[in-house]
Amino acid sequence: MEAIGDDELGMVLKRLNNKSDRISCSQVCKQWLRVEGLLRTQLRVLDPSLLRSFLPRFPNLVALELGKVLPDVDLEFVAETCPNVQILNLNLRQTCPVSDSTEEIGYDDLTGDGICSVAGRCKGLKKVYLRRRKGIGNVGVISLIKHCTDITHLDLSWCSRITDGALESLGAASSLQSLNLHGCSLITDWGLASLATGSSARTLQKLDLSECDRISDIGVVFLQQLCCLEELSLAECGPKITDAGGVSISAICGLKSIDFSWLINISDATFLSLANNCNHLVWLNITGCELATSAGLRCFATHKSLEVLIAASCYSLSADGIEHTLLGCSKLRYAVLDKRLRGWISGDAIANVNPLCRIEWR
Template identity: 60%
Template sequence: MEKFGDDEVGLLLKMVAKQDRKSCSQVCKQWKRVEGLMKTYLRVLEPESLRSFLPRFPNLFMLEAEKGITDLDLEFIAKTCPNLEVLMLIEGKHKVFESSEELVLDAISDDGLCAMATGCRRLRKVYLRRRNCIGKRGVTALIKSSFNLTHLDLSCCGKITDEALEAIAASTSLQDLNLHGCSLITDTGLASLATGSSTRTLKRLDLSECDQISDFGVSLLRQLTNLEELSLSECGPKLTDTGGVAIGALSHLQYLNFSWLINISDISLLAIAQNLHNLVQFNATGCELITGVGIRAFSSHKSLEGLILVSCYNVLGDDIEQMVLQCQSLRYVWLDRRLRSWMSHEMQVNISRTCRIIWR
């Protein structure tokens, strides 16, 4: 084996299952070095040891860490792994205690994100959930440096504002944007999304729990003509049928989440059923105003496969049965388990012959 060069060892390691390559790295120093050069994915479990093991893996494609990563760590990662394309930092909290009160401090800020943007210009997917010190400066640097960025997850990042959204809107490659729980975003931010370069590329948008937006901002989303997935779950009482009807203009939409929008009624459902011909799944959980009239509107829909009607108290079994029997594309229907006792066994059997009932 000592006569084998790095190329031959690399070919041998390619024949070994990925989960077994770590064992192969213990054969000798050469195998350890070559295994490190071949490694493309790394999950960091001990951030405190990052500087000792990361230099072995200069060709990493994807790096994942749940906690303990700091700005200095990100600077080191950017210098060590310039070819990184996927960065997943999905937890982002560590705790300290002061004066018997628990404080939550975030170890990553705009400084760390700017360092990543400068050193890793091939980034395509960045997941930064629960990073409360990430704001406009870091996001702007990322957008300006990462010309191939397609996925950006900023869910529950408390400092993301309309100004950060304006920077994001300038992206010419972004396809998936998650702003779940970014409660500082308003209609002004949505206006930036609707007029920026991202209107031509954005396919998936999550605005769940962005409770400062209203019908005006949601109506502007009609300009995102390529949008395929949209979540407006728990966006608050400012979103009514005016915004719901406007969503009906997004002809490419396949997945739509209206859960817990208490001011959405049958008017919105009629518009959605009539205009969204490509809709595959619709979530109406907790929409208390909808009735059988809105549900029956989907009876002749040609592509709908999943309909979620949990906590829809004004929808009756007869409405669901008629819609299911006439909507030939339907495969799943989620129903409130409390409705089960009000539906006859025969009715449940009739529905089950056409699609699967999932009780929640």
């Protein structure tokens, strides 16, 4: 019997969808091990310390995940070994909690030097996730945008060294669709203006600015120029965002998801504008908006697309206002409401709410 060639063996291995079966096949002999490695397109690395011993077996990787501490030299090795990678997930998974807020924990292991190496060699990158990599600064981001012109998704949440300089570069990106800047507290209004007036204004669909507490209405007003935006979070961005910014956001008619939670100076004027202009809105979070009243909530009673309403810790809402909204919003599927009002809403009203709507009390 003739030996099976690499091409024939490759055709056999491609038919194996079960991960454990692929691993078993790779243990048959050296040829099977080599061919299986050439066919592998996705890999999650659990122990980066062994990276140099096994990564060369997978030169055709498209998606790579490394969630632990990673020095620049190892990332440079990744760039040299896997130049075809398109999805690079370096989100840091915290395994040793030191405090109650894991989002504030990060390491300065990986810096802009490592990201520059990847950007220079892996020019086909489309999705890059760098959550909690606190050593990443503007240089790495600028290099990614310069060399990886097809990048669509970028997660920089809790990368605390990111400043307006990075946003100026991001604004010039021509294919960026999703940008997460959650916890990048050095960003200011100038950065938002740069982001919203560049090429990315025509492509960006999802933007998370949660806890960027240096921004104000001045910068938020520029966001209305993001004509393709569908998802926006301004959660916990501080008291400098008021109805001036909130009303301007409603000019983005295609918005489907908005998070205004804990914006204490957003009031009914914003909600009225959203209800009237954002006809495609599906998800709305106004938790902790102290100025929200039943008058503002009632604006959504006839909304045709709203499916999720989160309105916990809104102490000025009345049982009547909530009742009216729940009964009138025909597409509502899920609502989170303040538990103190539970006893004031009639059982009949709750029973009459769309049977598909689940109510959670907090």
